[in-house]
Amino acid sequence: MNIKKVITLPWLVIGDFNEIISADEVRGGIFVPYMVARMINVIDTCQLMDIGCSGTKFTWIRVNKGTRMAKRLDRALADSAWLVTFPEAYAEALCRVYFDHCPILVRSGGIKDNHRVRPFRFQAAWTSHKDYNQVVRKAWEKSSPNLCLSLKQVEKDSLKFNKEVFGNIFKRKSRVIARLNGVHKALEEHESSDLNQLEKVLQDEYNNILLQEEYIWFQKSREQWVRFGDRNTKFFHTQTLVRRKRNKIHGLYLNDGT
Secondary structure (H helix, E strand, C coil): CCHHHHCCCCCEEEEECCCCCCHHHEECCCCCHHHHHHHHHHHHHCCCEECCEEECCCCEEEEECCEEEEECCEEEEECHHHHHHCCCCEEEECCCCCCCECCEEEECCCCCCCCCCCCCCCCHHHHHCCCHHHHHHHHHHHHCCCHHHHHHHHHHHHHHHHHHHHCCHHHHHHHHHHHHHHHHHHHHHCCCHHHHHHHHHHHHHHHHHHHHHHHHHHHHHCCCCCCCCCCCHHHHHHHHHHHHHHCCCCCCCCCCCC
């Protein structure tokens, strides 16, 4: 059955197709012309087009006995009707951290977050930093025994700590992902033990940032009955959005447009 005859609406297909469509989409592996021709024939029969992909060139990496194989197996395919409906859409290969495939994100446009100044709130994620207990201790000692002044000093020093040491974890996450992407692109060109070591260091840093991000969404979600530590970031985020919708906020978007 030709699936194109069944689907009447504009359509987009995203995922791991387990095959390349040109010789430059593989490195370190075997190029099999007849398999490529079969994949191209499927795409043509379904009247789909590769919408292109920004980010890293190869979306799948495997290292076996020191040999690295890289291919572009993941892609986004759309028909002309879908491309007309979403003329500004494009695909992006996100950073590969632990899995051997890069996540593929299709951006169709959207509204960026509008940031606003918020009153001081203690961030539980600060406690994950090894230096924060000392920050609180020193701040408390400055104004002791005056409780109000001590709390004000903790607030002041916490904000300073957040700005100068802890930083915005979402920006730090973006920077780590950017560095990981840079390492992956460099490894596409040549093997390097130093780069492999740097990749592991960045992966550890990324994992620590994910833990801090989980703290933040856990605190915002107010769903205290959920057991912390199970990578429930998506759930916490969803609960936060639901609560905000009850407060008559009609649309919330992340920086990536979702």
